[in-house]
Amino acid sequence: MSDRTKNIIVYSVMAVAIALFIYAVFVGNQQKQLEEESNHSSRKEQSEEVRSYDSLGDSAPNSQPKKSDLITEEHHEEVQIDIPEMDTLIPPEGQYADYFSKEAIEASRQAARNFVEKYYSFQGEEPLEHIENAKPYMTDDMYEELKNENPRPTAAVSYKEVETIDVYEPYEPTEEHLIWKVRVQGNVFDSGGNKTAEESMDYTLQMEEEEGSFKVQNYMLNVPY
Structure with a gap:
């Protein structure tokens, strides 16, 4: 095999290797970008959920109600007050x-x-x-x-x-x-x-x-x- 043929084969292999390396880098960057976008979307949804909870008072599914919500519910409970009859009231001591x-x-x-x-x-x-x-x-x-x-x-x-x-x-x-x-x-x-x-x-x-x-x-x- 002549020297010229050997050089052509070496250069061809190097070109293919470089192309494969560039392709791998490109695919890796695309995958990383997709993961970042996915994480960003997830954080955005969580942020919107938190803002919605704070502004509207509706918690996300399976979350615990806030203490203020519990207090409000307790304040809405009906309280029974016994009002005594007039004839049962105790007059002041001494008249x-x-x-x-x-x-x-x-x-x-x-x-x-x-x-x-x-x-x-x-x-x-x-x-x-x-x-x-x-x-x-x-x-x-x-x-x-x-x-x-x-x-x-x-x-x-x-x-x-x-x-x-x-x-x-x-x-x-x-x-x-x-x-x-x-x-x-x-x-x-x-x-x-x-x-x-x-x-x-x-x-x-x-x-x-x-x-x-x-x-x-x-x-x-x-x-x-």
Whole structure:
């Protein structure tokens, strides 16, 4: 065999080997790309599934519900509440009827009501008139204190009128003193007769018995019942 023939055979084998190598590299790259695309698609589906779960609250099949879903379900359970009948309610411990006579209770209640009705009705033209009107329903010591207050009318408060009065027994009465809670709803007027305000005042009145009648010994405004 001549040298020229040998060279042709060697070059042909080398060409085939190079072609096979290039083909193998190409096929390998294609396979790798397909695997990457498959993995990317799988991750995308999982990501979309997670986003769907977070936004809609619907978990993927065979997944565990979130704790917040369990709490929501528990909150939707029907709760039975037993409401007692009115006649079975336990009254507060102690009532004025346990310590005082019916006559004393009614007399002191009326005196408290009369005091607030007269004392609240301030008249700017006669600043002490409401105190004088309430004098029969208060002790002498209290009268001396109140008349020294010398209240003055203002542009917006010229006089007051009572709208309603309610008298309440305190929740925990004692046997030492008869104390009444009196709430007055009133209207406030200016000097032209125009109503400038509606107000609610809570009086706490401590009563004292004098010569067979009850009078206000002391009072406080807008304290808790």
